[in-house]
Each structure stands twice: as C-alpha cells, then as structure tokens.
Amino acid sequence: MYDAVFTERLRRPAVALVNAGFALDARSAASGKGMPGVRVVTETVPCECTEPDRIASGVHAVIDDIVAALTAPLTSDEQSPPPPETIGTEGIVFAGDLAEVQRFFYRRGWTDGLPIVPPTQAAVEEMLTGTDLPRDHLVGKMIPRLGKVTVEKIAVNAVMAGALPTYLPLLIAGVEALLDPRAAFGTFEVSTGSWAPFWIVNGPLREQLHVNGGQGALSPGDIANAAIGRAMGLIVKNLGGARKGLEDMGVQGNPGKYSMVTAENEEAIADWEPLHVQHGFQRDESCLTVSFPNSYLQIWPYGSDDKGILRAIMSNMVPRWRQLTLLLPPGHAQTLADAGWTKSELASYLYEYARVPAYRTPEFWGTPGMQRVRPPLNAEDPTPLLRSPASLRIIVSGGAGAFMGMAYGSSTWVTKPVTLPAGWDALVRKYRGLVPNHLRY
Amino acid sequence: MGGSYEVMSPWAEVDPIALEGINPRLPDLRGRRIGLFHNGKVAGKPINDAVEVELRARFGDEVTIARFGRTANLEVAETADRARYEEWVKEVDAVIHAVGD
Numbered sequence: 312m313y314d315a316v317f318t319e320r321l322r323r324p325a326v327a328l329v330n331a332g333f334a335l336d337a338r339s340a341a342s343g344k345g346m347p348g349v350r351v352v353t354e355t356v357p358c359e360c361t362e363p364d365r366i367a368s369g370v371h372a373v374i375d376d377i378v379a380a381l382t383a384p385l386t387s388d389e390q391s392p393p394p395p396e397t398i399g400t401e402g403i404v405f406a407g408d409l410a411e412v413q414r415f416f417y418r419r420g421w422t423d424g425l426p427i428v429p430p431t432q433a434a435v436e437e438m439l440t441g442t443d444l445p446r447d448h449l450v451g452k453m454i455p456r457l458g459k460v461t462v463e464k465i466a467v468n469a470v471m472a473g474a475l476p477t478y479l480p481l482l483i484a485g486v487e488a489l490l491d492p493r494a495a496f497g498t499f500e501v502s503t504g505s506w507a508p509f510w511i512v513n514g515p516l517r518e519q520l521h522v523n524g525g526q527g528a529l530s531p532g533d534i535a536n537a538a539i540g541r542a543m544g545l546i547v548k549n550l551g552g553a554r555k556g557l558e559d560m561g562v563q564g565n566p567g568k569y570s571m572v573t574a575e576n577e578e579a580i581a582d583w584e585p586l587h588v589q590h591g592f593q594r595d596e597s598c599l600t601v602s603f604p605n606s607y608l609q610i611w612p613y614g615s616d617d618k619g620i621l622r623a624i625m626s627n628m629v630p631r632w633r634q635l636t637l638l639l640p641p642g643h644a645q646t647l648a649d650a651g652w653t654k655s656e657l658a659s660y661l662y663e664y665a666r667v668p669a670y671r672t673p674e675f676w677g678t679p680g681m682q683r684v685r686p687p688l689n690a691e692d693p694t695p696l697l698r699s700p701a702s703l704r705i706i707v708s709g710g711a712g713a714f715m716g717m718a719y720g721s722s723t724w725v726t727k728p729v730t731l732p733a734g735w736d737a738l739v740r741k742y743r744g745l746v747p748n749h750l751r752y
Numbered sequence: 753m754g755g756s757y758e759v760m761s762p763w764a765e766v767d768p769i770a771l772e773g774i775n776p777r778l779p780d781l782r783g784r785r786i787g788l789f790h791n792g793k794v795a796g797k798p799i800n801d802a803v804e805v806e807l808r809a810r811f812g813d814e815v816t817i818a819r820f821g822r823t824a825n826l827e828v829a830e831t832a833d834r835a836r837y838e839e840w841v842k843e844v845d846a847v848i849h850a851v852g853d
Contacts, residue, residue, distance in 0.1 A: 312851070314828050317827070318841060319775055321842075322775055323787075323847055324775045324845075325775075326847075328848060328851060329851040332853075344769075348773060354799075356799065358795075359793070359795055359853065361798075370799060370805075370806055371802070377803065380777075381778055381848070382780060385773070390773040392772070394771070398763060400765040401761065402760065404760065405758075406756055406757065409757065416759075419763075421762050430759050430760045431758060431759060432760060457766055457767070458763075459766065464764055467762045471762060498825070503853065545762065551764075
C-alpha cells in the first residue's frame with residue numbers, strides 16, 4: 312500500500328490489488344500515510360499462489376473493478392478525506408473500579424487479552440524511577456502508526472504488563488533494538504509469518520533482575536521473563552499501533568508474542584563468549600538482544616556425547632528457516648566444551664555438514680522468492696541448511712535435563728546496551744527481594 | 753471490586769499528518785500507458801501477468817503496458833530504487849499495484 316500512496320504522490324492514479332483478507336490492513340496502511348482514499352481492489356487469489364490458472368481466474372473476476380478504480384470519478388471523501396477517529400493519548404483517560412478499568416482497556420484494544428495492572432499516575436511515577444531520562448524523551452517513532460515512543464509511554468505500558476521499575480532500562484533498550492533498521496521490525500512485527508520477538512538478556516542485569524536463564528526459563532513463573540516480553544508486546548501494540556488482524560497479519564499467530572525472554576548462562580562455560588561479547592560488547596556490560604523466530608522446537612539428543620548431541624541438532628534442522636538460535640542446556644554445553652568445541656567451531660561445523668538433499672529445499676523447486684542464481688542441479692545434491700556459519704547463534708540456557716531448544720527464523724540478531732540510572736544500586740536493592748518462596752511438599 | 757483507579761493512556765501520540773486526496777482518474781484507459789508494479793512477494797509478478805492478459809483482452813493494442821518489479825518487499829520510496837521508480841512513473845498514466853500476498 313505504501314507504494315500505491317507514493318505513486319499517488321507522484322501525481323498518477325493508482326490502485327492496489329490485494330487479497331481480500333488484507334483489506335483492513337491495506338486501509339490502515341493508507342490512512343497511516345495520510346492518504347486514506349487510495350483505491351483498493353480485493354481479490355480472492357489464494358495467498359502466495361504459485362498456480363497460474365487460479366491467479367488468472369482470480370484476476371479475471373475483478374478486472375472490471377480494477378478498470379473502474381482507475382476511471383470512476385472521485386467521491387468527495389476521496390478528494391478531501393475526513394479526519395480520522397482519535398482517542399485520548401494524554402493524562403487521565405478513565406476512572407473506575409478494577410473491573411471497569413479492565414473492561415475499558417480491553418474494549419479499546421489496549422491489552423493482550425490478559426488483565427492489566429491499572430496504570431495510575433502513582434504507578435507510572437514509580438516506574439519512571441528506573442531511568443534518568445526525562446519522561447518526554449522521545450526514544451523514536453514506531454511503525455506502522457509512527458507512534459511517539461516516549462519514556463513515559465513506555466512506563467505506562469510497563470506498568471500494565473506488571474513490570475518492575477528495574478525493568479525500565481531494559482525496555483528502553485528493547486525499543487532501541489526494534490527501531491534499529493537491522494532488526495527489520497517493520498516486516499517482522501506484522502508479517503503473515505507470525506514472527507515473535509525473542510529477547511535474550513546478557514550481563515550483570517540478569518542476576519540483579521532475576522531474569523531466569525535456567526530451569527524452564529521460557530515457561531511462565533518468573534516476573535522478569537513474563538513482564539519484560541509482555542511489556543514489549545504492549546509497546547508494539549499501543550505505541551507502534553500493530554494490532555492483530557488489522558495491521559499484524561500473522562496467519563497462525565504465535566504464543567511467543569505474549570513473552571519469550573531468557574538470559575544466557577554466561578558462567579556455565581567460561582571459555583565461550585557470551586552472545587553480547589560476540590556482538591562486540593564487553594562482558595561486564597548489560598545488553599538486550601532481539602531476533603524474530605517464528606517457531607521453537609525442542610530437541611532430544613541421540614546420545615549423551617558430543618556426537619550424539621550434534622547428530623540430533625543436525626537431524627532437526629529444517630529447510631527454509633535458515634537463521635537459528637540454539638539453546639544448549641549447561642550439561643550439553645559442558646560436554647561439547649570438554650570435547651574441544653567452541654561456539655564458532657560448532658557454527659562452522661553445522662554449516663558444513665547439516666545438509667539435506669536438494670529436493671527437500673524450496674530453492675530446488677524454484678519457489679518464488681527462494682531462487683538462487685546457481686541452483687542445485689541434481690535432486691540428491693547435498694544442500695546446506697544454514698546460509699553461513701554466521702546464521703547460527705548458540706547460547707547456554709535452560710536447566711538440568713537433556714532437551715535442547717532451537718528457535719527458527721530468518722531475522723538477524725540486534726543487541727543494544729542497557730543504560731542504567733544513577734541510583735541503580737539502591738533501586739535494585741528495593742526490588743530484588745521480590746522472589747517466589749514456594750511451599751515445599 | 754472496590755477502589756477507584758484513575759488511569760493513564762497507553763496509546764501513543766502521533767504527529768498530525770496532512771490528509772491528502774487522491775488524483776483524478778482517467779476518463780478511459782484507451783490510448784494510455786498503464787504501469788504494472790509488483791512488490792516482490794510470491795504472487796506479485798504472476799498476478800501482473802494475469803492483469804496484462806486481461807487488459808489485452810479488453811483493450812487490445814489500445815493500451816500499452818510498462819512493468820516495474822521489486823525483488824524485496826520494501827517500500828520503494830525508502831530504497832535505492834526510488835529514483836528509478838520516479839522516472840518510470842513519469843512514463844505511465846496510471847499504476848496497478850499487485851501486492852502479491
């Protein structure tokens with residue numbers, strides 16, 4: 312749609328031909344660019360269709376509409392668009408009891424479906440103690456709506472998610488990571504592929520915030536792991552304006568969009584470089600890394616030695632998803648380290664030997680968007696599953712037990728350092744005692 | 753549930769955007785040069801192939817067709833192709849954009 316708006320701005324009539332399921336998305340995109348009247352014709356060609364006959368019949372069905380979109384006179388709204396709906400963005404927007412607040416926020420489409428913590432002024436003020444930045448500091452503008460991501464708005468959404476003030480520096484770094492062009496956030500946040508942001512915390516902050524990188528790190532139960540990812544999801548929705556089924560067109564959706572946060576166990580293998588060090592930061596810096604996998608697989612090793620571990624990893628890598636984050640539990644990491652493996656050697660080895668016959672790859676079949684200049688000639692030609700050794704990141708994460716994790720995607724990893732406020736140590740002391748004390752039975 | 757909460761808005765402010773209308777349409781496509789643009793998505797180019805077939809069936813040689821295709825689904829105005837696209841648009845009378853999802 313953005314291209315059709317651009318064409319109109321170049322003083323040529325345009326029409327966008329879109330799948331009927333994307334009509335609302337197209338309309339929202341045009342409005343976001345200030346040209347809500349851009350003409351759209353919806354068709355019913357199956358999504359990403361590769362069959363010429365079905366495409367031909369789908370286009371034939373709407374060719375009259377296409378011609379009309381380029382020739383029918385403009386309506387008054389198309390000539391002079393009416394102002395869009397607006398809702399309050401400043402100050403107090405509602406007062407009511409807890410149930411009324413929940414219903415108000417849910418009806419506005421401001422939640423992730425779960426109840427929120429009411430963002431009162433007092434709660435937001437407390438959240439803001441997590442940064443020295445002024446509340447009106449603009450971290451950036453987030454697509455698709457180009458919403459202004461101020462520190463105060465981050466804090467409001469953080470309160471809603473149940474975050475502690477000590478998480479605020481991480482959330483600000485998270486926004487900076489999303490807005491980094493390398494993250495290709497504009498594609499991954501709204502894509503039909505339902506990519507979910509996967510957040511990895513490195514450095515001293517892991518321990519100070521109790522970010523779980525151990526047993527069951529990706530399961531519910533840890534306030535940091537749960538609230539950091541949740542807050543980032545609310546920020547994307549309420550500040551970026553990416554709403555499910557309107558702008559976020561993920562086909563299946565992704566439970567990882569609730570929260571997918573872990574910490575790297577940097578101490579498990581002292582000789583292995585932590586992720587943030589691999590990305591050029593110092594070991595004693597706290598950093599946050601984001602990538603966008605859309606699938607997560609747990610892998611059971613074929614044996615307990617390094618060969619058994621590697622055989623299982625290689626056998627569970629699949630075609631098409633060619634950038635992978637491998638989560639090794641400390642036990643397997645130790646086994647591999649004891650056998651002399653480093654992270655970079657593992658990545659190079661998996662790039663070289665993790666292959667499938669060419670016929671199992673989309674490249675061999677000439678799938679649109681997956682063609683290569685020099686495709687494999689023979690169906691049985693061994694074809695690598697990674698684009699390069701750099702297409703794999705390995706972190707030590709998880710607890711006791713044999714299962715490994717593999718997050719599959721096609722995005723890169725973007726790491727940002729976390730800036731802490733002057734009174735950080737006192738703030739950590741204030742909140743670090745908040746840990747579960749489970750009954751033993 | 754007891755207690756009253758005065759709550760702040762989580763919704764972002766945006767800079768006001770000047771709303772723009774769209775361009776007047778063409779009285780007829782006959783005698784015109786129609787641009788077919790696709791954004792690089794899987795079905796984009798084959799949809800434009802089908803659109804060209806339909807336009808030919810309807811208007812024969814009374815329309816001419818110009819193509820502009822992308823290999824990556826990125827906003828053309830934000831890419832190195834911008835200048836080339838602007839030149840291309842000058843040479844056509846209207847553009848049909850195949851989104852190709």
